Amino acid sequence: MLNQVVLVGRLTSDLEVKELEGGKKETLLTLAVPRPFKNENGEYETDFITCRLWNNIAENTAEYCKKGDIVGVKGRIQTIIEENVLEEKTYKTEVVAEKVTFLSSKSNNESEEK
Numbered sequence: 001m002l003n004q005v006v007l008v009g010r011l012t013s014d015l016e017v018k019e020l021e022g023g024k025k026e027t028l029l030t031l032a033v034p035r036p037f038k039n040e041n042g043e044y045e046t047d048f049i050t051c052r053l054w055n056n057i058a059e060n061t062a063e064y065c066k067k068g069d070i071v072g073v074k075g076r077i078q079t080i081i082e083e084n085v086l087e088e089k090t091y092k093t094e095v096v097a098e099k100v101t102f103l104s105s106k107s108n109n110e111s112e113e114k
Contacts, residue, residue: 003076005095007049008103009033011069015062027058028094031073050094051075061100072101 009031017027031049039045051073053061065071075097082090 005073005075005077007031007033007051007073007095008070009049011065011067011071012048014067015058015065017058017062025055025058027053027062029053029061031071051097052078052094053097053100057097057100061102064102065100066105069105070103072103073097074099074101 012030012032015027015029017025019025029051031051032046033049034044034046037044061071073095075095078094078096080092080094082092084090
């Protein structure tokens with residue numbers, strides 16, 4: 001069996017690393033990934049995918065990447081099941097990053113265009 005995903009997209013916001021109990025560090029990022037085809041209105045749609053980064057990957061990505069930067073994320077899909085007070089289950093799917101590749105910086109592109 002295989003659970004692996006590779007995504008390339010833009011960061012929708014700057015990242016903030018949180019330190020958890022036990023010293024683990026984590027950050028969540030949302031990756032805007034445009035679809036490669038147009039919808040019935042002739043427009044490209046975009047998916048916004050949540051990725052969870054841990055420890056060194058979280059720290060390095062937060063330090064070197066900012067909103068608008070293009071990154072590649074390799075990881076696995078994880079589903080979190082939560083139960084509310086009415087005992088109704090909700091499912092949240094996210095990508096747990098195993099590797100993040102910094103592909104381009106929005107600020108570098110802006111300075112090259114000037």
